[in-house]
Amino acid sequence: MATGCTEDHSQHYCRVCRTKDSDHRASNCPTLRAICTAGRCIGYHQTSTERGLQIKQSGVMQPSASGAAGCGIYFAIRQNETERKAKQKGCMVTAEITMSKPKTVWRADSSNETYESLSAEGYDGAIVHGYWSGGEIVVYRPEQVRVLSVEDI
Numbered sequence: 001m002a003t004g005c006t007e008d009h010s011q012h013y014c015r016v017c018r019t020k021d022s023d024h025r026a027s028n029c030p031t032l033r034a035i036c037t038a039g040r041c042i043g044y045h046q047t048s049t050e051r052g053l054q055i056k057q058s059g060v061m062q063p064s065a066s067g068a069a070g071c072g073i074y075f076a077i078r079q080n081e082t083e084r085k086a087k088q089k090g091c092m093v094t095a096e097i098t099m100s101k102p103k104t105v106w107r108a109d110s111s112n113e114t115y116e117s118l119s120a121e122g123y124d125g126a127i128v129h130g131y132w133s134g135g136e137i138v139v140y141r142p143e144q145v146r147v148l149s150v151e152d153i
């Protein structure tokens with residue numbers, strides 16, 4: 001049983017660490033806690049080859065025009081999770097993300113988040129839950145992202 005889970009099931013699946021019979025909810029996942037404590041983590045973002053080339057040439061990722069947690073730069077925690085998350089495909093961006101205090105939000109009720117609204121609350125990013133494909137890391141400033149590699153896949 002996962003602490004804090006109100007659903008009626010015998011096993012709780014953590015979508016972040018993929019433990020089938022988890023004792024924690026995804027929002028309390030130790031894997032996420034490790035990411036937050038470190039202040040830096042690696043994220044994966046799949047995009048089109050055209051966008052990938054732009055990112056490679058500029059070394060910069062720009063916030064999206066929209067998204068589950070507002071206009072941000074979205075990452076999966078695992079490379080293979082980008083398969084279901086990406087709207088455009090063909091190119092894998094691996095980046096180091098600087099984020100020390102993410103806000104835990106849920107996909108359905110956080111589309112109005114902005115860097116300003118989060119920083120007013122003392123956060124510098126967000127972790128969005130509620131996807132079968134795993135949690136998403138969102139930051140709002142290009143300076144928080146260091147592109148490590150851009151590869152055609």
Ligand SMILES: [Zn+2]
Binds near residue numbers: 005006007011012013
């Ligand atoms: Zn549960």
Ligand SMILES: [Zn+2]
Binds near residue numbers: 016026030031
């Ligand atoms: Zn977990």
